[in-house]
Amino acid sequence: MRSRFFFFIFLFICSLFAAEAIILPKISENVKKEGKLIYNKDCYACHRWTRDFAGPRMDENIQKYVDQKEELVRYLMNPTPKQPEKYPPMTLEPLSQQDAQVISSWLFYLLDNPKDPERPR
Numbered sequence: 001m002r003s004r005f006f007f008f009i010f011l012f013i014c015s016l017f018a019a020e021a022i023i024l025p026k027i028s029e030n031v032k033k034e035g036k037l038i039y040n041k042d043c044y045a046c047h048r049w050t051r052d053f054a055g056p057r058m059d060e061n062i063q064k065y066v067d068q069k070e071e072l073v074r075y076l077m078n079p080t081p082k083q084p085e086k087y088p089p090m091t092l093e094p095l096s097q098q099d100a101q102v103i104s105s106w107l108f109y110l111l112d113n114p115k116d117p118e119r120p121r
């Protein structure tokens, strides 16, 4: 009995330190709508889809993460220097995990569906 008690204490303490799992929501009308809102507010100032602007072109940015999608979410929550010889680090007010997950899901969808009329320029 006693050891079980300590086991639960142990689990509780672990849970305090565990990072929340990153989940990319399935694409839906809601994710598209939210993603676009976040993009227009937080990204469009510096990024264009098919050409370099203040930041590198977005299609190639997203392409870098197709095999490690969670890393894009982490990057948007905590931008670190990527190409210091070409660009300053991205000065972005770090996104919440929720916003980072939603916009990432939408951006990967757009990479596969670049003809979507809602795709940013």
Ligand code: HEC
Pocket (backbone or CB within 6 Å): 038, 039, 042, 043, 044, 045, 046, 047, 054, 055, 056, 061, 062, 064, 072, 075, 076, 080, 081, 082, 083, 084, 087, 088, 089, 090, 091, 092, 095, 103
């Ligand atoms: C103030 C300008 C600015 C804003 C706003 C901005 N970016 Fe960036 N972004 C940059 C710059 C500059 C870089 C290149 C950074 C580097 O190489 O370290 C970059 C790089 C990136 C990359 C490539 C990272 C890599 O691994 O090379 C991604 C992805 C990205 N931005 C996504 C976004 C998204 C999504 C948003 C909106 C939530 C956003 N950016 C908002 C300027 C910006």
